Amino acid sequence: MAERAAGGLAVSARDLGVEGPRGWAFRGVRVEAEPGSLIAIEGPSGSGRTCLLLALTGRMKVTEGTAVVGDARLPKQLAALRRVSALAHVPGVTDLEPSLTVGEHLRERVLLQRRFGDSLRGLLRPRGERRDEAALRIDTALTAAGLDREALPKGLRTAVRDLERLEALRLSVALALIGRPRLLGVDDTDLKLSDAERAEVWALLRSLAAAGTTVLAVCSEAPEDAVVVSTRAAEATGTDEDGVPPRAEGPQGPEATEKAEATEAGPGPGTGAGPESGGTGEAGRPDQPDDAAAHDQPDEQPDQPDDEVKETADAVAETGRA
Template sequence: MGTETEEQPHGAAVVADGFGLKGPRGWAFRQVSFRAEPGALVAIEGPSGSGRTCLLLALTGRMKAKEGHAEVGGLPLPRRMAAVRRISALGQVPGVSELDPAFTVAEHLRERALLQRRYDGSVRALLRRPAERAATARARIEEAVAAAGLDLAALPKGERTSVRDLERLEALRLSIALALIARPRLLAVDDTDLKLSDADRAEAWALLRSLAAAGTTVLAVCSEAPEDALRITTLTGEAAPGAPGAPASDAETAAAEPGAEERAEGRAPADATTGVPDADQAAVGETAADDTTDATTEEGAADALAETGRA
C-alpha cells in the first residue's frame, strides 16, 4: 500500500467533457473537452473577455459549471469543488487572488505561510513548539521561492521591496511562489504573458515548464500559447443564429465559490471593465483531439466573473 502511494504522481490529472459555465447574458465558455496528464502544461489561450479566466477558476473549484463535467485529480466537478480547492492553488488572478501593492515581498511570504499553517495544518503540526513551527514555515518559503525562481537578493530592497516596486515578471514569480507554499497538485496562473517583453515571456514559460517537469500540473491563461503546451484556444467571431450557445434572456447566474486565498486575505476587488461588442464570441478548444466549443459571449464571461468580484 505504501509503495503504491509513493508511486502516485504529485500532479493532478485534469479531464473535461462538455464543460460549460453560464452567466445571466450567455455562456462564459461551453463544450470544453480535453485531457491533461499529471505534470502537464495547459495553456488557455485567447483574447481578454473570451472566458479564459472563468475556465481557469472553474477547473480549480472556484466557479461552478452549469453543464458537462470535469475531474481534477479524480475529484468530480462541480460536485467536489471544495476538495479540488484543497489540492489547487492560484497565482495572481485579478479580483480573486491579488498581491497587495503596499506589502513587501517578505510580508506576503510570511502571511501566506501563516495562513497555510492555520487553515491546512494538521492538529499535530499546530501542537509543535513555536521554534519548530517557525523553522517549518521558513523551509516552505525557501522551497517555494527557489521553485519560482525569485531572487530576493536581486530585488531593489531585497525581501523588503514593496510589491509596487516589482517588475511585472518578478511580481509573477512572487505570486507563483505564494501559491507554491501550499504545495499544490494543480497550479493556476492568470494573464501569464500580460505586459511582458519577449525575453520576459520566454522566462515565464520556462518557469512554468520547470514546475510541470517537477510534477505539478499547470494551467496558464495567456494571449498566445507556446507550441509545446496543451492548448485550449478561445477566438472571437460571430455566433450563428439559434446556436446552442447564443445568449438567453432567462440564463441563470453562474454560482461562484471564492477560493481560500480570497477569503483569507480579504482583499478589495480590483476595478475592471469589459467591453461589450454587438457580436457574440465563439470559443474553440484546440487540444490533441481538436475539440470545439459552442458560441460564448463576452457578456457571459463578464457576468460570471462579476460573481467572484472581478468585474
C-alpha cells in the same frame, strides 16, 4: 504537518461550459491532460479564459458538461479540488497589496496555510520547529518561482509597488506554491510582457510541470509544447467583437429576448416613456415632440465593460464562486 500526496493531477473535461448573466462565458470545452502537464488556456481577452481557469481549479461551478480533475468530479466536488489546487496572478482574486513587502506577503501566506490548510498537529508543534518549517517553505517556494531575494532592491523588505511586472508574477506564483498544490492555475501569463519575459515565464511554468505539478496557464498565444485548450470557440456562440457574451435567452424564448433588447435601447423619438406605452409617456402624458425627445436621449449608449475581470465577476455572481 500532513504532507500532500506527490504528483500533479490529471485533467479530463467534456463539453464544459459556464453561463453568466450575459450569456456563455465559454462552452463546449474539452481537455485531456496527464498529471504534470503544462496546459495552456489560449484565447483573446474576453473569451472566457479566466472563467475556465477558475472552473478547472474548483473556484467556479460549471453550468454544463463534466470534468474529472484528479479524484474530484465537477461540478459536485469543488471543495475537494480546492484543497489540492492554488491560483496565482488572477486579477480580483489573488491581488497583491502594493504597500506590503515581499517578506510580509510570504509570512502572511505561511500563517494562513498553517491555520487553514495544514493539519491540527502542525499547530501544536514547538515554536522553533514551526519557525524553521516556515523558513523552509518560503525558501523552497522562492526557488521554485525563480524569485531571487538578493536581486530585489531591498531584499524581502522590497514593497510590492517597487517590483517589476515579471517579479510580481513570480511572487504570486511563490505564494501559491507555499501550499504545495498539485494543480496550479496562473492567469495572464503573457500580459504586457516582452518576448524575453514571456520566454522566462514559460520556462518557469515548464520547470514546475517537470517537477510534478500540473500547471494551467492563461495566455493569448500558447507555446508548441503545451496541451492547448482554446476558448476561441466562445466567439462562435455569439460573443461580439469585444468579447462580451450576449444575454442568455429566458424561458419566454427569442421574442422575450427581442423585447428585452428593445427595453434596454430606451424609448425612441415619439414613442413615449416606456416600450409598451402605446404612444403616451409616463402617467399618460402625451409624447414629446421629436426634437425634444432627441434632446433628452444621449448621443450614444455608454460602452459596456469588456475586460475579462468584469466577465469573471459576472459569471461568479451567477454561478457562485467558493
